Amino acid sequence: MIETPQVAVLTGFGINCDLETMAVFEMAGARAHRVHVNQFLNGSADLEDYHILAVPGGFSFGDHLGSGRILGNRLRFGLREQVRAFVKSGRPVIGICNGFQVLVKMGLLPGDDEVSLQQSASLTLNDSGHYEDRWVTLEFNRDSPCIWTKGLERMRTPVRHGEGKFVTPSQELLDQLHSAGQLVCRYIDPNDQYPSAGDEALPYPLCPNASMRNIAGVCDPSGLVYGLMPHPEANHSQWLGATWTREGGQTDTDQTSPTNGHSGDITTAVAGQGEGMAMFRNAVEYVRNNL
Amino acid sequence: MAARVHTIEVLPKTGNGMIDSRGESIRRQLFGDHNLTITEIRSTLGYLVKGDLRPSELSRATTELFSDPIIEDCRANSTFTNSGYFPTEPDLTILIGFKPGVTDNRAQAALDGLHTLFPDKEGLAVATTIGYVFWGLPQDLDIDWLSNQLHNQMIERVSVSSEGNASLDFPERPPTEYQPPAPIDLEITDEELIELSQTGLLALNLKEMKAIQSHYRDPETQSIRKSHGIIPDAPTDVELECLAQTWSEHCSHKIFAAKIHHVDNQTGEDSTIDSLFKTHIMKPTFDIRESADWLLSLFHDNSGVIEWNEDWSLCMKVETHNSPSALDPFGGAITGIVGVNRDILGTGLGARPIANTDVFCFGPPDYDGDLPTGLFHPSRVFRGVHAGVRAGGNESGIPTVNGAMIFDHRYIGKPLVYCGTVGIMPRHLPDGRESHIKTPSPGNIIYMVGGKVGSDGIHGATFSSLELTEESPSSAVQIGDPITQKKMIDMLLEARDAGLIQVITDNGAGGLSSSVGEMAELTDGAELDLSTVPLKQPGLSPWEILVSESQERMTVGLREEDTAAFEALAQLHEVEATRVGKFTDDGTFLVKYGEQVVAHLPISFLYDGCPQLQLESEWSPPEHNPLITPDVGAIEMGEVLTRIMARPNVASKEWWVRSYDHEVIAQSVIKPFCGVNHDAPSDAAVIAPIIGEVQGAVISNGIVPRYSDIDTYAMVAASIDEALRNAVCVGVDLEKIAGLDNFCWCDPIESEKTPDGRYKLAQLVRANRALDEVCRAYRLPCISGKDSMKNDAIIEGEKISIPPTLLFSLLGNHHDVRYAVSSDFKTAGDLIYLLGESHQELGASELAFMFSEEAAANTDVADPTDPTDPTDPTDAADAADATNVPTTTTTTMTATTTTTTCGIGGAVPAIDAERNIVMYRALTAAMRERLVASAHDCSDGGLAVALAECCIGIDAGCAVDISTILSSDAELDHWGALFGESLGRIIVSIRPENQAGFEAAMAGNSTTSLGTVNHDNEHNFTITANGEAVLLSRVEELRSAWQGTLDGGRPE
Structure with a gap:
């Protein structure tokens, strides 16, 4: 069994959430390594040596030709076989925000069984027309094969993007993704009873970008590769929540108890850790138990 | 082909x-x-x-x-x-x-x-x-x-x-013709010297031109120059440009260094001040440092550095980018923000930028008066500047944690764009060196890193030292490239941690001439070969290469043995890094182009040769019509509050602020907005920069240019107090607070163009004295600052000067972010208190400006602060005087019969810093005991606005009684109590069970019980006095007015 999973956190070319993405994996019990895209491309680092790959948020190449497009191309053309072998060998991959955009544009998400790296969906400009940083509530699909979200019900995280509207060319593809459990998480109205996620379009700003079916994140058929627009890594500690000062959060770490009022929620199970940590703990556990 | x-x-x-x-x-x-x-x-x-x-x-x-x-x-x-x-x-x-x-x-x-x-x-x-x-x-x-x-x-x-045939060709740059370095003849008349300075955009005065002239007449200079094969008795164009950059107001802060003869007609004072900077900024800070060993680096580097804990230092810098933002709002602003990020990267051996703050001053977004040709409408400037700062910060992955937006007619000519950045660096590098100290040696190799040099950004430093005119050059405008810079920051911080960097600074104003020149001061010499500098286009002349301010460039000094590792890192990150020269110790800044010497400037002449300015200052207080307040009932009083809430200075900026990423790098504890609906305004930002640790940093800003219309002393005192109050509201550690003073002034040098220069300089003197006295009382050392002294625009012969403006920024420690307090009321039934004294101080208040503007609109007289009013000396003062005629038309606001138009006159807030700091200490101590549920400062719009904002945070109302406030000062009326902006006041709420503990903790300080948080009444926002309603409103109405003004995406 692998006690300490090794995580490759991609950096370079305008990726800018690399440090906190490393930190959350370390908090979850893994060992994180910051690897420049070019180290993989020029062979001085080998994807094979890692158990988890994380593509963090940022503005790779300024997102000037569509978010994630150019970095997606660099990986798709430069690292195709390595990425395919990585996923085929059962190792988890996560893309957050710009990282999600990269995985979608390179065809790894929503993906297919063959990991053929053919783009089938996209992320486009928010209907609001502008970049926005605001907190949302996510609800997770209990029937998803996604290894990152096992047991999760709801989570509050910030979204920070201008191009987060998930779209597919057809409703049929969305239906197909839905029945395969690949629609992992959706934006919801936090005042609704759990479970609430439905297909009906939520108004802005509950759904901040007008994503089809309020989709916030998707996984590939294997459930190993997962991407989402919101930033769970930004909610790594209780005192980073949007309303933590209202929630009895003013307690010391060593006496912290779950305070967010989400019944049956495992996301604040670790003292002082924020709701977002559960995803990273899941992936670390998965590697420990399965690789 | x-x-x-x-x-x-x-x-x-x-x-x-x-x-x-x-x-x-x-x-x-x-x-x-x-x-x-x-x-x-x-x-x-x-x-x-x-x-x-x-x-x-x-x-x-x-x-x-x-x-x-x-x-x-x-x-x-x-x-x-x-x-x-x-x-x-x-x-x-x-x-x-x-x-x-x-x-x-x-x-x-x-x-x-x-x-x-x-x-x-x-x-x-x-x-x-x-x-x-x-x-x-x-x-x-x-x-x-x-x-x-x-x-x-x-x-x-x-x-x-209209036919669907719009098309554009490829933008071919005309070939640039290389101009060999040429001597400039200075053996000309004084008039010709002035003309040379003007036509060459050198921005040097006659005395300075003559100082240069006499340097080249010196036989010793001439013989040394002869030995280097450079023209002995005249400067080359390269040298003259280099001197003009180095001696520019922008780079050398000549007004703050000037000898000032100050006369005060009010007190009879007649005195001389030898440098405002040394007297009123450096001296107090150095005095405070006597007992503050955490002040690591002050004034001399690209930002000021404080020790945050044993492992980490924090640094901060605030810059302005006003002139470029007037010409191209997007480009000017993005260049401003990525530029100040480089100041952080260029501090010590390199710091990581971790937080941005942005403060803008614009003309009113709904301005409908005449707009001189050549100026953009304020709403356009607003959108462009905002978009530039948004792109610059977001794409660089640096959160924008705090800021402000101020609106006044007089910013139509030049907007103010303040961009600040906080950085963090390890106290010591792995090789043991303290990272805030540069360690250059003669022989170190000079590298230019990042972007290439182009003809963009030539004369930025000298241009910003002049007023804006129709002829202002487009070459002074640039567009920043955050991604090129982000790659460079990643690479240089890795180089720092590997111990490769000996010295580093940014290429900002003045380009290589400043960056290499300033570092050459450390070793007493440098040699530069301009022919090795990578160019965006061929054909640039040597002087252009030396002074171009092309963006995204740092200058780094390395030991020869570290150059290979440095170049390998640059290659990995795809960052341009080129060897361009070396440091020496021969006392000379020697610039070559290939083998040819094109500049030979003694370091001493370059940095100490500029003659000190001698300036005249004369103070007489301006006169204003008094504020006239109507007699109104409680409902109408509620409507007045609604109107104040909707004023751009007070209104919610949420639509704009949300488009900044304030949470990247995952450290954001107190965010720009708080409350149950995430829409109430926070005071200071609190960040926890080291993930997994709970020590925090507090960042806040204070800016109140309104008060300059009456007295810049009050303006500065209010700005400092506002920044500190904001920090106190979140629980700052008052033992470790540092300030940054950032002055934006209109030209204060008396001249034909500026006949009121003496008054404007006296405003500067008074501002500096306030800074000195208040910072000493608060034990708040200034660790860095900036001044931008030519914020005037002359368009079609009309001069528009900004109101003198100080932005005071604060960086402080927070002992444990889990004790941070936010501004929103928390629970119905909580008790509300006002801390601090209230006085009848409505002069130049937001209320006074609102009433005088409404009165002016209703009586069809000139606006009290009309920017294009020809009577310039004290802008608002004289304009108001000019309208000091009996008005016969009826007005709706001035219900009382009066023959005077309502003005902004009255007492401005006085500061009692000694009293305030005692209260601030008591309050922050109470926060550490968890006795405080919320804290929010009273600023623009006074108590009434602050209460409304606290209520928006809980989405419920409050019942407040101001009888005790009214009885505390016989001169205080309802207007003063509700809308006065007396300093040192904070609204707090506490759980009822903490009442005894809280009151004990605040004993000895002015602590007034106001009422409770509730949400039951028809008018859920109720203020009473002596049993009668004084102000009745509803929180929903107040919120809607507050959010309606600046909702940038207004759907039709």
Whole structure:
């Protein structure tokens, strides 16, 4: 069994959430390594040596030709076989925000069984027309094969993007993704009873970008590769929540108890850790138990 | 044969749940800003690709790079508007592209993308366009006007067609002709010296020109120069430009260093001040340092550095980028923010930027007065500056944690764009060196890192030392490139941690002449070879290479043995790094172009040769018409509050602030907004920069330029107190607070152009004295500062001067972020207190400005602060005097019969800093005992506005009784109590069970019980006095007014 999973956190070319993405994996019990895209491309680092790959948020190449497009191309053309072998060998991959955009544009998400790296969906400009940083509530699909979200019900995280509207060319593809459990998480109205996620379009700003079916994140058929627009890594500690000062959060770490009022929620199970940590703990556990 | 140019056009798909979001945004903006109704706007992104691409390659590039076939359609070598794509022909097409030589970041990304697809393809070039296609334009719409709303002639080209034929050529830069360095004859008359300075944009005065002249007359100078083979008795153009940059007001802060003769007609004082900076800024800070060993680096580096804990230091710098932002709001602002980020990277051996703050001063967004030609409408400046700062901060991955926006007519001529950045660096590097200390040695190799040098940004430093005119050069405008800079920051911080860097500084104003010159001061010499500097285009002349302010460049000094490792890191990160010279110790800044010596400047002359200015200052207090307040009932009083809530200075900026990423790097504890609906305004920002640790940093700002109309002393005192109050509200550690003073003034040197220079200088003197006295009392050392002294615009012969403005920024420690307090009321039934004393201080208050503006509008007299009023000396004062005539027309506001127009006159807030600091200490101590549920400072709009904001945070009301406040000061009336802006006041709420503990903790300080948080009444926002209602309103109404003014995306 692998006690300490090794995580490759991609950096370079305008990726800018690399440090906190490393930190959350370390908090979850893994060992994180910051690897420049070019180290993989020029062979001085080998994807094979890692158990988890994380593509963090940022503005790779300024997102000037569509978010994630150019970095997606660099990986798709430069690292195709390595990425395919990585996923085929059962190792988890996560893309957050710009990282999600990269995985979608390179065809790894929503993906297919063959990991053929053919783009089938996209992320486009928010209907609001502008970049926005605001907190949302996510609800997770209990029937998803996604290894990152096992047991999760709801989570509050910030979204920070201008191009987060998930779209597919057809409703049929969305239906197909839905029945395969690949629609992992959706934006919801936090005042609704759990479970609430439905297909009906939520108004802005509950759904901040007008994503089809309020989709916030998707996984590939294997459930190993997962991407989402919101930033769970930004909610790594209780005192980073949007309303933590209202929630009895003013307690010391060593006496912290779950305070967010989400019944049956495992996301604040670790003292002082924020709701977002559960995803990273899941992936670390998965590697420990399965690789 | 010229290479073929391929045109590629990309259009967002619509239908099936997709919309053209970019086109739709523009449509909403034109409606929101200009009330213009257009049926539909579509937007295209275009690429002009120059180079040999085979049809198959072009086709691949369109689907795999330029467009995303799932969401976009694409045309190669044809356009959507002339290919029958649209079911109905559009009314108009406007196509916009950059002028040659302007930074085009999207084109650079496209080129990177092409090289990914075709790694072996050489000689490709890309330019971009953006197109707008219109349907349903109003019949009488002026098309030129519309096109001017969408592009900036200074940096962009446009093609407009109603036939669908808009097109633009590839922006070919005319070849630059290399000019060999030439001697400049200074043996000319004084008039000719002045003319030379003016025509050459040198911004030097006669005394300075003559100092240069006499340097070259010195026989010793001449003989040394002869030995280096450089013209002995005249400067080269390279030398004169280098001196002009180094001696510019922008770089050498001559007004703050001047000898000032100060006369005060009020007190009879007649004294001399030898440097405001040394006397009133450095001295207090150094005195405080006697007992503050955590002040590590003050004034001399690119930012001030404090020790935060045993492992980490924090640093902070605030810059202004006003002049460029007036000419090109987007480019000026993005360059401003990425520029101040480089100040942090260039501090010590390099710090990591971790937080930005942005404070803007604009003309009113709804300004409907005359606008001199050559000036953008304030709403356009606002949008452009905001977009620039947004792109610069977000794309660099640096959170924007705090800021402010101020509106006044007089910022129409020059907006103020303050960009600040906080950085963090390890106390010690792995090799043991303290990271805040540069360690250069003679022989260190000089590298230029980052972008290349172009003709953009020539004369930025000297240009910003002059007032803005129609002739202001477009070359002073640039567009920042955050991605190039982000790559450079990643690379340089790795180089720092590997111990490779001996000295580092940024290339900002003055370019290499400043960066290498300043570092040469440390070793007493440097040698630079301009022929090795990588250029954006061939043919730049030596002087241009030396002073160009092309962006995203740092200058680094390395030991010879570290150069190979440094270059390898640069290659990994795809960052340009070029050896351009070395440090020496021979007392000379020697510049060569190949083998030819083009400049030989003694370091001592370059840095100490500029003669001190001698200036005259004379203070007489301005006179204003008094504020006239009407007699109104409680409901009307509620309506007054609603109107104040809606004033741009008070109104919510949420729509704008949310488009900044304030949470990247995951450290954001107190965010810009708080409360149950995340929409109430926070005070200071609190961050926890080291993940997993709970020690925090507090960042806040204070800015109240209104008070300058009466007294700049009050303006500065209020700004400092506001910054500190904000920090106190979140629980700052008062033992470790540091300040940054950032002055933006109108030209205070008496001259033909500035007949009121003495008064403006006296305003500066008073401002500095306030800074000195208040900072000493608060034990708040200034660790860094900046001044921008020429914020005037002369347009069509009219001078528009800004009100003297100080931004005071604060960086403090927080012992444990889990004890941080936010401003929102927490629970119904909580008890509300006002801390601090209230006095009848309504002079130049937000209320006074509102009433005087309303009165002026109703009586059809000149606006009290009309920016184009010819009677300049004390702007508002004289303008108000000019209207000091009996008004016979009836007014609705001035219900009492009066013969005087309502003005802004009255007592301005006085400061009792000694009293305030005692209360602040008691309050922060109570917070550490968890006795405080919320804390919010009273600032713009006073107690009433602050209470409303606290209520918005809980989405419920409050019942407040101000009887005790009224009885505390016999002169205080309802207006003063509710809307006065007395300093040192904070509203707190506490749980009822903490009442005894809290009151004990605050004993000895002015602590007034006001009432409770509740939400039951019809008027859920109720203020009473002595049993009678004084102000009745509803929180929903107040919120709606507060959020309605600046909701940038207003749908029709």
